[in-house]
Amino acid sequence: MVTADAPIDATTHGGRAKCLQRLVRLDLPVPRTVALSFEAVRRIAGGEMPDMGALLAPFGAAPLLCVRPSSEDPDWGGPGAVLNIGMNDARYAVLSAQLGRAAAAALYQRFVQAYAVHVARLDPDMFEDIGEDGPEGLAEVLRAYELETEEPFPQEPQVQLAEVLRSMARAWAGTTARLLRQAKGAPADAGLGLVVQAMAFGMGQGECGSGVMQLVNSQTGLRQITGRYLPQSQGRDALQGGDAALFLERDARGASLEERAPEAFAELKQHAGLMRARLREEMQVEFTIEDGQVHILDGVRVARSARAAVSIAVALAEDGIIARQEALMRIDPRSLNELLHRQIDPEEECDILAHGIAASPGAASGRIVFTAADAQASAARGEPCVLVRRETSPEDIRGMHAAVAVLTERGGMTSHAAVIGRGMGLPCVVGASDLTFDLRLRTLGAPDGRRFAEGDVITIDGTNGAVIAGEARMLEAAQGDAFQTFMAWADAERDIGVRANADTAADAQTARNFKAQGIGLCRTEHMFFETDRLTVMREMIFADASEDRRAVLERLLPMQREDFIALFRIMQGQPVCIRLFDPPLHEFLPSDRAGHLELAEALDLPLSDVTRRVEALGEYNPMLGMRGVRLGITVPEIYDMQARAIFEATIEASREGDPVVPEIMIPLVSAKREVELVKTRVDAVAAQVRTQTGRDFAYRLGVMVETPRAALRAAEIAPHVSFLSFGTNDLTQMTYGLSRDDAGRFMSTYVQQGVFPEDPFHTLDTEGVGELLQIAAERGRAARPDLVLSICGEHGGSPESIAFCRDAGFDYVSCSPFRVPVARLAAAQLALLEKHG
Incomplete structure (x- = not known):
């Protein structure tokens, strides 16, 4: 019996049984109930039935009962409830007099049909042609049952209840049910309890x-x-x-x-x-x-959306029902994405064309365009568009800014489209290889044969990875008072800093709005792809002498300086970590003949000269070639210009507000001497700016650890720098020997077959890559105890990665602006778990 002091627990009898006991303790009008434990149900599935007389005894003479499932977690499901057990011809006659023939017949008919389907395993279609209600309909149902089973409907309540219990127990033990609940996160051996409860009819005389x-x-x-x-x-x-x-x-x-x-x-x-x-x-x-x-x-x-979950948790805490700390623990950090972006209405029926990798959360609908220029033209007309590419490159940045969503055929969680999409808060699906991308004909082919041309409307669901035909109904983002209150509580508990990766003033403002504690990574190369800057950048690339490069870069200096002033002013004295120029130069050059011709006209050069220069800059493996610090050492004028822009912006921004202390980060370091060479030039530029302006300023120099060698040689590098920031995208790529843009083609197979437990570009590999981080942290701090440690790759917003960083003694994590709230909550939960268990 479910009584106030019965030994019932969710781990032995299931959540429904435990909840009913709590309701009984509250003296609520709960019908008499008996709960069968997981062990009892396992025995029933194996053919060992309980004492049915003893089971029925608490319900008195001639009871009507229902049986409901009681799994440990309601989300794991279970067999459907069966009502009105105990209905038979005799009970029907008694209830006809008490409730009326129509109500009694409805009760009996409902039970017969449920018993036929769930216990006798008859096809539910056999009852579809029964059009009568009341006694006539009941008679038809009984005849159909007898005709199909070749025996009369069982009249003994003990037999009825025993068969229902056996059927539900065996249904839970079946392979299909096991696979379904495992898909919902249940362990393979999850138990099922059953709740037997006296029926409250809900039918009959009076208000029912x-x-x-x-x-x-x-x-x-x-x-x-x-x-x-x-x-x-x-x-x-x-x-x-x-x-x-x-x-x-x-x-x-x-x-x-x-x-x-x-x-x-x-x-x-x-x-x-x-x-x-x-x-x-x-x-x-x-x-x-x-x-x-x-x-x-x-x-x-109560079932709830993520936005409702936050409001409910805050309201319960503000009403004094739960503590603020418990409210924080009730929300899955990743579910906050639903509050930060527009989402497809969960009640919307969608025409899904295909699935790819959900690379950047949120959803948007727009007309298909296939080039960045077309995306800009569409935005200028006020028409929302979806940029469709095989894969994006830095040249597509302007098109991505103009689009409402991005879809690519290739790529993974750390591909260009994914990283930039998350930074911009732009819905993005990558690796949608089931779709056919025909950029020549400008069509998109679905697996079912349908083709979509430029201008057709599709919807991108970056939260679930779905590509949907047509326009879907949306729910707007929800960052109201409850959200702000909730995040303030999180900040009061966490003990690790959270910064944002931000490349533009708009990114920085988003980061500021989400209460980031500064910028942990500003990728300066994205600033050079604006139309007016790209041409100047290309002139610099074609310059042959250092003086000529310096002269061209003088034209970029004021533009770069204004970029940094904007960032510094928005962040209002908070730290801003600026990564010096990183990509190979060929990324700034056109790749086709039409582009070469256009560039030749812009630079007033023969086409042959342009073609030769482009070919000369080509590399077999450019991501491991002349980029990052290697470029800064061989073409030092670029870093000189950037350092001057940073220092002049520091002085200008500090005039109006809190003093700015910029952080300058050297990318792709693998040797101490690289740091020494760049540091010498940066210090020299700083001295020049101090002399020329008469103003003093401070700055910090650090290294972005992206190569295994830099991690292993951290003890040599640390004395020359103030901080090490781990770029886990490239570090994972180099540690595994994987291309992060191509790994998506086989990564799901690898994860399914247990080669890797998770995609290492999605969840930080704490064993291999993590060991490199720990080695670097230990060796770096041994050489310089005040060394600041951080992570600025895409893993920075992952709760699992934040846990690793806390344990390793890191000072902060940095992630895309729209992942900052996720990181803030994850950090708070980790601190609470450590504090309270």
Whole structure:
């Protein structure tokens, strides 16, 4: 029996059984209930039945019962409930006199059909042609059962209940059910409890019916009584009751339970409030009204969107029902993405064409375009567009800014489109290899044969990786008062810094809005792809002598200086870590003949000279070629210009606000001598600027650790720098010998077959790459105890990676601006777990 002091626990009897015990302890009107443990159900599945007489004894003579599943986690599911067990010809006659023949027949017919489908395993279609209700319909159902099974419907309640229990136990033990619940995160050996409960009819004389009630809106989390009530019904029929279902409280749109049965409504509202306060959760109440009397059949945690979950947690904490720390622990950090971006309405039926990798969360609809120029033209016309490319490159940045979403055929979680998309908050699906990308004909082919031309509308769901035909209905982002309060609580608990990767003023403003504690990575090369700067950059590349390069870069200096002034002013004295120029120069040059011709005209050079220069800069493996510090040493004028722009911007920005202390980061270091050479030139530029301006300033120099050798030689490098920031995208790529742009083609197979536990570009490899980080941290701090350590690759926003960084003693993590709230909450939860367990 489920009593106040019965030995019942969710781990032995399931969540439903435990909840019903809590309702009993609250003296709520719960029908008499017996709970069968996981072990008892396992024995039933194996053919060992309990003492049915003893099981039925608590319910008295001739009871009507229902059986419901009770798994440890409600999300794991279970077999469907069976109602009205115990109905037979004799009980039908008695209830006909008490409730009326129509109600009694409905109760009996419902049970016969459920028994036929779930126990006798008959095809539910056999009942579709039965058009009669009442006694005539019941007679037809009984005849159909007898005809199909070649035996009469069982009349003995003990037999009925035993067969229902056996059927539900075996259904849970079946292969299909096991695979389904494992897909929802359940362990393979998860147990099932069963709850046997006396029926509250919900049908008959007086006010009878059933329904569900909750005190909050499942989508918003705001206080609002929602649910439905259906007269003359059972179970959860009200949710499928259509126009016949009533609202609960008074509503201008139709009849309500409050008007029809005000006392029952008031009692239900009181019960729901008590459950919220005492169970410390927003609960959905399943109830039945029988001749005006309220029965509480069950209470389940209210289903909720992520935005509702935050509102609910904050409201419970502010009402003193739970502590703020518990409110923080109730929210999955990754679910915050739903609040930060527009999402497809979960009730929308979508025409899904294919799936790719969900590279940047959020959703958007727009017309297909195939080039960055077309995206800019579309934006100029005020038409939302989706940029479709095989893969994006730095040349596509302007098109990405103009588009509402990006779709690529190739790439993975750290490909160019994915990284830039996350930084911009732009929905992005990459690696959609099931689609056919024909850039020559400008069409997109779906696996089912449909073709979409330029201008056709599609929707990109970067949260789930879906590519959808047409325009989908959206839910807007939700960053209201509850969200701001919640994040302030998180900041009060966390003990590791969170910065943002930001390349533009817009990125920096987003980071500031999300309360980032500075910029941990500013990739300066993205500043050179604007039209007016790209031509100047190309002139510099074609210059042969140092003096000529310096002269051309003088034209970029004021532009770069203004970029940094904007960043410094937006961050208002918070640290800004600027990575010096990193990519190979060929990325700034056109790759086709038309582009070569256009460049020759712009530079007033023969086409042959342009072609030769482009070919000369080509490399077999450019990502391991002349880029990063290697470029800074062989073409030092670039770093000289950038250092001057940083220092002059520092002086200018410090005039109006808090003093700025910029951080200059050298990329792709692998040797101490590289740092010494760059540091010497940067210090020299700083001295020149101090002399020329008469103003003093401070700055910090550091290294971006992206090569295994830099990690291993950290003890040699650390004395020359103030910080080490680990670029885990490239470090993972070099440690594994994988191309992060191509690994998506086989990574899912590798993960499925257990080669890697997770995609190492998505979740930090704490064993291999992580060991390099730990080695570098230990050796670096041994050589320089005040060395600041951080991670600035895409792993910086991952809760698992933040856990690793905390354990390794890192000072902060840096991630895309839209992942900053995720990192802030994850860091708070880790601190709470360490503090309270």
